[in-house]
Amino acid sequence: MSQRSRFEPAAPSRGRFVNTGNGPTLVPIDIGHDTYIGLVDPDTAFWSLTRKDALADTLADETFLSACREKAGAFAEEMDALRFGLGLSAVYINPTERCNLNCTYCYIPESMRRGGGQMTEAELFRSLEILHGYFDGKMPEGRLPQVIFHGAEPLMCRQIIYKAIERYSDRFRFGVQTNGTLLDAEGAALLRETGTSVGLSLDAPVAGIADRTRKSWMGDSVFEKTLEAMRLLKGYGSYSVICTVTSENMAHLSSLVDFFHEQEVPTTMLNMVRCTMPNARSIKPADEAVFPCFEAAIRRTHELYRQTGRKLVVANFANILISIIAPSARRLMCDISPCGGGRVFFALAPDGSMYPCSEFIGLPEFCGGNLFEDEIDKVLESAPFRRVTGRRVEAIEPCAGCAVRHFCGAPCPAEANEMRGGLDRPGAFCEFYEEQVRLALRLIADGVADDFLWDGWDKDTETVFDADRL
Numbered sequence: 001m002s003q004r005s006r007f008e009p010a011a012p013s014r015g016r017f018v019n020t021g022n023g024p025t026l027v028p029i030d031i032g033h034d035t036y037i038g039l040v041d042p043d044t045a046f047w048s049l050t051r052k053d054a055l056a057d058t059l060a061d062e063t064f065l066s067a068c069r070e071k072a073g074a075f076a077e078e079m080d081a082l083r084f085g086l087g088l089s090a091v092y093i094n095p096t097e098r099c100n101l102n103c104t105y106c107y108i109p110e111s112m113r114r115g116g117g118q119m120t121e122a123e124l125f126r127s128l129e130i131l132h133g134y135f136d137g138k139m140p141e142g143r144l145p146q147v148i149f150h151g152a153e154p155l156m157c158r159q160i161i162y163k164a165i166e167r168y169s170d171r172f173r174f175g176v177q178t179n180g181t182l183l184d185a186e187g188a189a190l191l192r193e194t195g196t197s198v199g200l201s202l203d204a205p206v207a208g209i210a211d212r213t214r215k216s217w218m219g220d221s222v223f224e225k226t227l228e229a230m231r232l233l234k235g236y237g238s239y240s241v242i243c244t245v246t247s248e249n250m251a252h253l254s255s256l257v258d259f260f261h262e263q264e265v266p267t268t269m270l271n272m273v274r275c276t277m278p279n280a281r282s283i284k285p286a287d288e289a290v291f292p293c294f295e296a297a298i299r300r301t302h303e304l305y306r307q308t309g310r311k312l313v314v315a316n317f318a319n320i321l322i323s324i325i326a327p328s329a330r331r332l333m334c335d336i337s338p339c340g341g342g343r344v345f346f347a348l349a350p351d352g353s354m355y356p357c358s359e360f361i362g363l364p365e366f367c368g369g370n371l372f373e374d375e376i377d378k379v380l381e382s383a384p385f386r387r388v389t390g391r392r393v394e395a396i397e398p399c400a401g402c403a404v405r406h407f408c409g410a411p412c413p414a415e416a417n418e419m420r421g422g423l424d425r426p427g428a429f430c431e432f433y434e435e436q437v438r439l440a441l442r443l444i445a446d447g448v449a450d451d452f453l454w455d456g457w458d459k460d461t462e463t464v465f466d467a468d469r470l
């Protein structure tokens with residue numbers, strides 16, 4: 001005799017209506033376009049554009065809603081894989097804490113940059129051996145793990161870095177993020193020959209403005225030296241120049257774009273200043289003031305492309321476009337939540353200390369262990385790392401109710417912790433990121449998004465963390 005359950009079977013709605021019962025969730029968002037409005041499912045990042053004058057019809061259109069229902073599962077899975085399923089594939093090695101410059105916004109404490117520790121050749125090689133042992137057999141077929149030599153200024157110990165690149169280039173894809181002032185012709189030739197990606201830093205097209213934030217300890221200009229490094233790398237496809245956007249240079253972003261294009265720079269980043277350290281906050285631009293400058297610069301790259309047929313890709317903006325068009329093809333890891341820090345990559349300090357990201361170096365409570373003493377997997381699961389990898393945008397206010405939260409990610413945890421007083425807070429910018437997504441959707445609505453992306457960006461849509469958070 002069968003026994004009847006005392007529970008009634010669930011009787012879910014058939015999901016025929018938008019935003020109720022089991023119906024798809026679609027939040028209309030004003031993208032500032034004359035004709036189109038956006039519709040976004042905040043949980044899955046499923047999106048659509050619809051004509052403003054057809055919004056009511058679209059939301060009641062059974063064919064459209066059934067397509068949304070069908071795709072929701074796949075979108076949710078894709079987003080989940082991106083947020084929680086990626087393994088470690090890159091390491092930022094900071095071989096030295098020292099730097100020959102004293103930039104206003106640097107996240108490395110001054111005492112470290114003046115006289116901090118530095119790896120010996122043996123220590124650097126040992127690090128690479130340990131990392132090689134860890135990654136061996138773990139990477140997908142045909143892919144090498146990435147090692148990016150990162151700041152303070154890695155070329156302070158360039159001899160050991162160059163040796164490491166020569167010796168290990170069959171085991172890692174290398175990158176170097178440098179201020180460029182210590183790069184000479186021989187070094188540039190080696191980086192080019194070994195296919196090492198190189199990121200330089202320059203904040204303005206003229207010395208008078210660039211010098212406001214990037215200068216030597218004596219206050220001298222390094223503008224000409226950076227230009228010399230750009231000349232040495234001219235024609236090399238794997239090089240980019242990062243501009244840190246501050247209140248000091250935001251009015252000059254469009255002329256900087258002109259300058260980079262003229263210099264044949266293939267890729268740039270126009271990164272909002274990270275406000276992790278108090279000095280950086282003193283030159284933080286207001287969101288509402290900086291966004292129009294940023295949009296003008298983005299649109300200027302388009303004009304230049306149309307005029308010359310040659311692109312200058314703004315990588316951080318391209319990443320936002322890609323996060324909308326093909327989420328799993330994102331290359332950078334700051335605008336996803338949890339961010340890539342501590343899960344897709346980690347940062348290694350000269351003494352072997354491991355941090356979720358270079359942005360945390362200088363914040364000892366975020367050290368998860370030591371490469372020379374601890375197992376990497378254990379460090380990835382350590383309490384300091386889990387604090388960062390457990391940060392979720394839907395647990396942050398006002399991000400929890402924000403429809404573009406999976407295109408923004410509420411960066412950056414280090415910045416939020418230091419500037420706002422906790423990891424569960426948004427970072428320094430909110431309206432800027434909100435506007436950036438609206439701009440991306442406007443360009444998609446205008447059918448010109450491809451013009452802002454790398455040629456062939458969609459050939460390999462496998463998720464790849466690319467060096468260039470840099």
Ligand code: SF4
Nearest residue numbers: 334339341357411412
């Ligand atoms: S959001 Fe901050 S901590 Fe995360 S990867 Fe970007 S810089 Fe690093």
Ligand code: SF4
Nearest residue numbers: 399402405408430434
């Ligand atoms: S920081 Fe602002 S734009 Fe980004 S997810 Fe949070 S509320 Fe949205």
